[in-house]
Amino acid sequence: MAEALGHVLIVDDNKVNRLLLARNVELLGHRSEAAENGKVAMERLRAETFDLILLDIEMPEMDGFEVLAAIKAAPDLRDMPVIVTSSLEGLENIVRCIELGAEDYLPKPVNQVLLGARLSSSLEKKRLRDEQKRLLDRFATHEVALDLQNSGFSIGGKRLTASVLFCDIRDFTALSEDLPPEATIELLNTYYTLMFDAVSSNGGIVNLMIGDGLMALFGAPQPLANPAQSAVAAAGEMFGMITVLNQEQRAAGAPEIRLGAGIATGEVVAGYAGTDDRAAYTCVGKTVNLAARLEAHTKIACRRILIDEQTRNGLPDSAKAEKIEQVEFKGFSEALDIFAL
Amino acid sequence: MSASPLDPAVFAELQAATGADFAAELAATFLEEAPGMIAQLKQAAAAGDGDAFRRAAHSLKSNANTFGATALAALARQMELSGLGGPAPDLAALDRVYTRADAALRGLLDG
Missing domain, CATH: 3.30.70.1230 (Nucleotide cyclase, GGDEF domain)
Structure with a gap:
């Protein structure tokens, strides 16, 4: 499934977490880049094309909830799949992520096998959505x-x-x-x-x-x-x-x-x-x-x-x-x- | 709380999943970063900055879990959840627990 490989943006304020996630993502065959808080992430997203975001919630400057809301409000970004990876506790926080449009929630430390499965399924869904959009653009105005x-x-x-x-x-x-x-x-x-x-x-x-x-x-x-x-x-x-x-x-x-x-x-x-x-x-x-x-x-x-x-x-x-x-x-x-x- | 400083099974799992060299580098990064996180946590406690305190405790907990530093994770978690609202956090205990985790992790890396 070489076609499902993606360009992943890792957003986390903690260096150890960033390195570990990047390693996991790369071992799964995807490319990754990192941002150390929500504000930097939004700048990267505006400057470059990514296929998926792995998003931490607890961050200074701009936290994960704010990033989710900003992505949802941007028409060109809102189809971007976001997987929240956090060790945030409390069911209400997970629910809030999903309500804000997160595709999924993975607790930290992230299990490699689970991450692999979530990444492939999200990237595949995104690929289908992109395809649909291209078709729509051709056949509809x-x-x-x-x-x-x-x-x-x-x-x-x-x-x-x-x-x-x-x-x-x-x-x-x-x-x-x-x-x-x-x-x-x-x-x-x-x-x-x-x-x-x-x-x-x-x-x-x-x-x-x-x-x-x-x-x-x-x-x-x-x-x-x-x-x-x-x-x-x-x-x-x-x-x-x-x-x-x-x-x-x-x-x-x-x-x-x-x-x-x-x-x-x-x-x-x-x-x-x-x-x-x-x-x-x-x-x-x-x-x-x-x-x-x-x-x-x-x-x-x-x-x-x-x-x-x-x-x-x-x-x-x-x-x-x-x-x-x-x-x-x-x-x-x-x-x-x-x-x- | 007499949790062990380090759960070797967790670290072995990390090594298996990411490679021994990478796991060692990652642990070294943690040992570099952790004193800064603890300093931030203490600073936040002194300044009465509840948000920064919670964030620092949260980061510490998250990293401690990655390496199986069970006791450190438990204490950091407790600090994250109780925040600065209640009784003063036991910062001396944090230093003690961290010192033991640090030694155990270095032991694994050298061993």
């Missing part, structure tokens, strides 16, 4: 991954105000029929890279990709001061980036891309939907439907970006939006005034 880490996972929704942006490539099916499959995927990758950039640089998240279309959220899971303005700014950047891409495409004799985008603002229900085994951060509600309808309507109205009234009301220069009166959308009982940008 960074924001959703963070939200999951901070709030834990639970199926359920929240009602909140957000802006929803739908965007897709016009006639991509026809365009892709003339391209070799590799070129189609490459073009899609370039397109998605640009779109993700435009969305995330404006505080939004891409939460759905289907073929050549995507749905982005502004104001969920993280709130934004003005989601409508952020969504419109992202759409503007998307078109700017596609213009540049098209110049390159033209120069290379490759097909150009045309986009359509629809934005609606209002109440949505956002949260994790699915089963315990498989779920996604989703967003549903009338606002989502409207954004999709607006995007589809760009083809009919021959416009690049269509927004709803509430999105327009959120814009500082709302007069620039051109009103299109009384459009009827499937699923909406009343005709709506919409706006072109």
Whole structure:
């Protein structure tokens, strides 16, 4: 199990204890470094990467309880496994360590065999957690991954105000029929890279990709001061980036891309939907439907970006939006005034 | 309390687990460090610093247990648990017990 070997930080104010623990850890095949109190330990943790901490409780400057609390409060450290090694007496102290997030408690003098077992199991758990985090970062957006880490996972929704942006490539099916499959995927990758950039640089998240279309959220899971303005700014950047891409495409004799985008603002229900085994951060509600309808309507109205009234009301220069009166959308009982940008 | 100064089984176990050379070095480190810990403990007692007193007693106890210095560990533990709140700690007894543990440990190292 060479892959489970770790870099261990030993925190103890007593020299004999530090030397003995370091020896034990090294005999088990792990690397170790030492800090003589909690304050020094926190500095080391901020400067270097460790896989596990062996923590004493009774220490001057900053004791083990304070270290546990500080680790738990730091988002980038709080998954770090901590094994408390102490000769502190009293069940209440052990309970307090566990409540503060310690993975385990080993009484001193530490038994070598027990230490070995605890180290391997904690390091293995950490490895799995790290793996999970990497997967999560790849398949969910960074924001959703963070939200999951901070709030834990639970199926359920929240009602909140957000802006929803739908965007897709016009006639991509026809365009892709003339391209070799590799070129189609490459073009899609370039397109998605640009779109993700435009969305995330404006505080939004891409939460759905289907073929050549995507749905982005502004104001969920993280709130934004003005989601409508952020969504419109992202759409503007998307078109700017596609213009540049098209110049390159033209120069290379490759097909150009045309986009359509629809934005609606209002109440949505956002949260994790699915089963315990498989779920996604989703967003549903009338606002989502409207954004999709607006995007589809760009083809009919021959416009690049269509927004709803509430999105327009959120814009500082709302007069620039051109009103299109009384459009009827499937699923909406009343005709709506919409706006072109 | 007539506990023996040193439990040879504990030290033998330490040697088996960490290697004879390492155990000897570690014991030598303890013999260097312990007088300082005892001095800190006395200083804390004189200054009425209960936290520092408890910490010093705790460290001493923890190290004494590592080497099987049973009597020293027991006395240090008693000091750690009672702190400075009650009757004055028997510092002279601590010196006596430590001297015996020191001699026994040196005996093991030389032997």
